[in-house]
Amino acid sequence: MAKTINLTLHVWRQKGTQDKGRFEVYKAEGIDTDMSFLEMLDVVNERLIKEGKEPVAFDHDCREGICGACGAVVNGRPHGPMDKTTLCQLHMRRFKDNDTITIEPWRARGFPVVKDLVVDRSAFDQIMAAGGFISVKTGSAPEANTVPVRRQDAETAMDAAACIGCGACVAACPNASAMLFVGAKVSHFGLLPQGRVEAKERVRGMVARMDAEGFGNCSNHYECEAACPKGISVSTIARMNREYLSSELAE
Amino acid sequence: MLDAKIPAGPLKDKWTSHKNKIRLVNPANKRKYRVIVVGTGLAGASAAASLAERGYNVDAFCFQDSPRRAHSIAAQGGINAAKNYPNDGDSVYRLFYDTIKGGDFRSREANVYRLAEVSNGIIDQCVAQGVPFAREYSGYLDNRSFGGAQVSRTFYARGQTGQQLLLGAYSALMKDAGKGTVTMHPRAEMLDHVVVDGKAKGIITRCLLTGKISAHAADAVVLATGGYANVFYLSTNAKASNVTAVWRAHKKGAFFANPCYTQIHPTCIPVHGDYQSKLTLMSESLRNDGRVWVPKNKGDSRRPSAIPENERDYFLERKYPAFGNLVPRDLASRNAKEQCDQGKGVGPTGHAVYLDLGESLGRLGRDVIRERYDNLFEMYERITGMDAYKEPMMIYPAPHYTMGGLWVDYNLMSNLPGLFVLGEANFSDHGANRLGASALLQGLADGYFILPYTIGDYLAVQPPGKADTGHPAFGEAREAAVRRTGDLLKINGKKTPDEFHRELGRLLWEKCGMSRREDGLKEALKKIPAIREEFWRNLLVPGSGEEFNQTLERAGRVADFLEFAGLMVRDALERKESCGGHFREESRTPEGEALRDDANFAYVAAWEFKGAGREPVLHKEPLAFEEVHLATRNYK
Ligand SMILES: Cc1cc2nc3c(=O)[nH]c(=O)nc-3n(C[C@H](O)[C@H](O)[C@H](O)COP(=O)(O)OP(=O)(O)OC[C@H]3O[C@@H](n4cnc5c(N)ncnc54)[C@H](O)[C@@H]3O)c2cc1C
Numbered sequence: 001m002a003k004t005i006n007l008t009l010h011v012w013r014q015k016g017t018q019d020k021g022r023f024e025v026y027k028a029e030g031i032d033t034d035m036s037f038l039e040m041l042d043v044v045n046e047r048l049i050k051e052g053k054e055p056v057a058f059d060h061d062c063r064e065g066i067c068g069a070c071g072a073v074v075n076g077r078p079h080g081p082m083d084k085t086t087l088c089q090l091h092m093r094r095f096k097d098n099d100t101i102t103i104e105p106w107r108a109r110g111f112p113v114v115k116d117l118v119v120d121r122s123a124f125d126q127i128m129a130a131g132g133f134i135s136v137k138t139g140s141a142p143e144a145n146t147v148p149v150r151r152q153d154a155e156t157a158m159d160a161a162a163c164i165g166c167g168a169c170v171a172a173c174p175n176a177s178a179m180l181f182v183g184a185k186v187s188h189f190g191l192l193p194q195g196r197v198e199a200k201e202r203v204r205g206m207v208a209r210m211d212a213e214g215f216g217n218c219s220n221h222y223e224c225e226a227a228c229p230k231g232i233s234v235s236t237i238a239r240m241n242r243e244y245l246s247s248e249l250a251e
Numbered sequence: 252m253l254d255a256k257i258p259a260g261p262l263k264d265k266w267t268s269h270k271n272k273i274r275l276v277n278p279a280n281k282r283k284y285r286v287i288v289v290g291t292g293l294a295g296a297s298a299a300a301s302l303a304e305r306g307y308n309v310d311a312f313c314f315q316d317s318p319r320r321a322h323s324i325a326a327q328g329g330i331n332a333a334k335n336y337p338n339d340g341d342s343v344y345r346l347f348y349d350t351i352k353g354g355d356f357r358s359r360e361a362n363v364y365r366l367a368e369v370s371n372g373i374i375d376q377c378v379a380q381g382v383p384f385a386r387e388y389s390g391y392l393d394n395r396s397f398g399g400a401q402v403s404r405t406f407y408a409r410g411q412t413g414q415q416l417l418l419g420a421y422s423a424l425m426k427d428a429g430k431g432t433v434t435m436h437p438r439a440e441m442l443d444h445v446v447v448d449g450k451a452k453g454i455i456t457r458c459l460l461t462g463k464i465s466a467h468a469a470d471a472v473v474l475a476t477g478g479y480a481n482v483f484y485l486s487t488n489a490k491a492s493n494v495t496a497v498w499r500a501h502k503k504g505a506f507f508a509n510p511c512y513t514q515i516h517p518t519c520i521p522v523h524g525d526y527q528s529k530l531t532l533m534s535e536s537l538r539n540d541g542r543v544w545v546p547k548n549k550g551d552s553r554r555p556s557a558i559p560e561n562e563r564d565y566f567l568e569r570k571y572p573a574f575g576n577l578v579p580r581d582l583a584s585r586n587a588k589e590q591c592d593q594g595k596g597v598g599p600t601g602h603a604v605y606l607d608l609g610e611s612l613g614r615l616g617r618d619v620i621r622e623r624y625d626n627l628f629e630m631y632e633r634i635t636g637m638d639a640y641k642e643p644m645m646i647y648p649a650p651h652y653t654m655g656g657l658w659v660d661y662n663l664m665s666n667l668p669g670l671f672v673l674g675e676a677n678f679s680d681h682g683a684n685r686l687g688a689s690a691l692l693q694g695l696a697d698g699y700f701i702l703p704y705t706i707g708d709y710l711a712v713q714p715p716g717k718a719d720t721g722h723p724a725f726g727e728a729r730e731a732a733v734r735r736t737g738d739l740l741k742i743n744g745k746k747t748p749d750e751f752h753r754e755l756g757r758l759l760w761e762k763c764g765m766s767r768r769e770d771g772l773k774e775a776l777k778k779i780p781a782i783r784e785e786f787w788r789n790l791l792v793p794g795s796g797e798e799f800n801q802t803l804e805r806a807g808r809v810a811d812f813l814e815f816a817g818l819m820v821r822d823a824l825e826r827k828e829s830c831g832g833h834f835r836e837e838s839r840t841p842e843g844e845a846l847r848d849d850a851n852f853a854y855v856a857a858w859e860f861k862g863a864g865r866e867p868v869l870h871k872e873p874l875a876f877e878e879v880h881l882a883t884r885n886y887k
């Protein structure tokens with residue numbers, strides 16, 4: 001049953017990329033436990049606006065865990081305390097009366113802060129442009145059932161394809177690595193027959209771009225998997241590494 | 252004067268013969284043309300990628316930080332095609348017929364037939380791109396059924412079909428961005444159109460990061476900016492979905508068609524508090540295995556499991572035995588509302604009915620149900636804190652989709668030459684009610700298979716590269732956008748954009764929502780200008796225009812919703828019949844079902860903007876039916 005709670009928020013405020021930023025403390029009172037985390041921030045923001053202050057900037061859109069826009073580090077964990085949950089799907093019934101909540105943006109070299117909790121994740125698009133596709137032109141596809149795909153492969157590909165590109169994996173990684181993001185895409189395509197044709201170029205292109213964008217390396221902490229709201233497995237990283245090695249051998 | 256340019260000849264040959272006859276742009280010339288595509292949902296991303304592959308230079312815009320986050324990403328259930336893999340009698344004709352009938356005979360035959368015709372190619376295209384559709388153990392593609400159809404023709408990727416289709420189109424888009432044939436402009440909001448000599452020649456955008464307002468010129472402009480269901484404030488759409496792009500086009504001369512056709516989706520999680528920011532859809536696919544019911548007795552507050560079978564009213568099965576729980580959305584929604592209005596609603600607010608998968612759980616077992624719907628059950632649990640494996644879900648209708656949109660001809664071009672409109676933003680294929688799994692179909696049909704041909708017919712007679720931001724029309728439009736942004740910032744009143752938006756939403760939901768009546772619509776027409784007037788007097792937007800300012804973004808969108816809402820209500824008032832999602836209480840059969848009036852209303856209502864404060868002018872495009880005969884929809 002819904003009830004209301006009072007919270008103290010420590011929120012990261014940063015005017016722009018160049019600003020140093022600092023924590024500000026806000027009271028969030030009378031928060032209905034049926035609210036989502038973002039609705040709680042809405043309430044705080046409406047109050048800030050009315051006081052003539054700038055509301056806390058945060059990215060969001062679908063508010064149902066699929067667009068990958070939202071995300072913040074809540075009490076030290078990307079997307080907050082619940083497993084396999086985006087920030088927009090986190091509800092206030094997970095918190096207790098008088099809790100203190102710390103809210104910070106993703107912190108990673110590859111994701112500069114834009115403002116407050118908003119970061120620039122355009123590096124992910126750049127990585128996709130470097131190979132995250134199958135080069136079929138519109139209209140030139142064969143009949144869909146021409147090539148059967150083992151159901152198990154299609155399912156595993158779908159597991160990897162479920163990535164929403166939110167960047168929590170990078171934020172969770174001590175090296176700010178984007179290996180889980182890239183591994184997921186490489187695995188999704190690599191598991192399907194239609195994706196095999198360009199597998200080598202894909203993995204090389206995406207990995208090179210990932211390095212160029214300033215993401216770190218993987219040193220097997222597996223924090224990424226724990227933080228991933230879609231439960232993408234680190235086995236995708238292993239698959240990517242295998243594909244990468246075999247592409248080097250083919251050189 | 253409104254010429255839909257529907258090709259002559261038999262229905263099934265129209266598209267082929269049209270493609271054979273329309274003008275083409277010489278391959279060597281294509282790179283001399285620049286096309287602006289606003290929106291990177293299914294329609295925009297597929298169009299931008301396909302145009303780039305053909306050789307055009309494309310500038311693509313979206314307001315999200317990445318094109319992959321467009322609202323299409325949230326579609327759950329699936330996409331229709333007439334493959335007839337299950338061998339259950341499906342065909343292009345049947346998909347066409349179901350869509351025309353589902354739309355309550357208020358769409359164009361030729362457009363709908365084409366939609367059905369290209370549906371199969373879309374599945375081929377998506378599979379080739381690596382979309383991991385659900386498969387059977389044989390390795391071949393699986394299908395399921397959806398509302399308003401008696402065949403299984405829906406392709407799906409778990410409960411994330413929209414996501415997978417969009418990621419397919421997005422990866423094609425990024426491929427072209429990597430090659431430099433598409434220039435991607437994320438975090439850019441289109442604020443206005445530029446019309447030069449009566450033709451669409453460019454747009455004005457605001458960079459959401461820096462606030463910089465700039466002009467972009469092109470030989471043609473494509474709008475794929477989605478629907479306007481957020482006019483109701485609470486809807487299943489993503490928070491930032493808005494009417495701005497199409498409304499601004501309307502104000503620059505593009506006709507707005509059927510704005511009152513809005514779809515209220517029957518299976519959403521009910522509203523639970525004033526702070527609520529959006530409503531969440533539970534995919535309609537649940538109706539395949541779920542049964543909708545309310546207690547037979549008013550005010551029965553027992554737990555659902557404590558209510559015995561004979562005290563439950565499975566009202567859809569009772570009233571519509573042929574389609575049962577799979578009746579089209581408008582019927583399912585209206586019937587749920589009716590039950591709640593009679594005091595039989597359940598849950599803390601009484602504005603909910605049960606969607607019960609108990610019987611299927613028993614019949615098919617938990618594993619099968621989990622495989623089909625687990626992500627939906629999980630989503631439900633997260634939001635409500637309740638376990639739908641134990642107790643039936645509670646659902647209530649919510650604004651979801653808008654069939655209305657900018658008027659387009661068969662080539663998907665608006666009456667404003669050079670302005671093309673795709674996907675949910677146009678009005679073209681769904682009549683007065685859209686069938687499930689056909690919006691994804693339409694978006695991709697428009698973007699992959701229709702626009703890439705039809706845009707050539709226009710461009711072939713335009714000298715390339717003539718659009719230039721140096722033309723005074725660009726300067727003027729830019730100045731106007733700068734002024735307007737400044738105006739929003741300097742009011743310095745007391746209310747936030749969301750407060751106005753909520754007020755507008757509540758009014759529309761009551762007076763122009765699931766059911767509409769003349770007096771209510773007239774009342775809304777009086778109240779909307781009052782809200783608008785207060786908005787421009789009492790709005791509060793902190794910060795400046797030269798920075799990342801989300802309150803300012805919202806304010807601009809709400810300002811446009813406030814203008815658009817008047818037209819929507821106007822249209823609802825004008826259409827005195829009931830059809831599809833538009834239910835006029837005055838127009839119903841003795842049994843209370845919606846009553847169409849074909850003699851007087853078998854037309855597309857296309858509205859022309861005549862200036863602020865002046866009455867819009869209604870143009871009627873008559874709907875001629877050559878193939879199907881107008882029948883009363885019967886799902887009994
Ligand atoms: C929860 C949910 C589930 C659904 N499930 C299904 C389903 O199972 N099957 C089905 O067929 N349909 C479904 N639909 C409907 C379907 O998802 C949409 O109709 C469809 O995706 C719309 O696609 P679009 O490309 O037209 O627009 P959108 O995906 O809405 O994209 C709009 C684009 O325009 C951009 N844009 C808008 N305004 C501006 C502006 N002013 N400046 C710059 N850019 C702008 C946005 O950034 C975005 O990129 C569902 C809808 C919802 C809400």
Ligand code: FES
Pocket residue numbers: 059060061062063064065066067068069070071086087088089
């Ligand atoms: S807002 Fe879309 S995933 Fe959270």
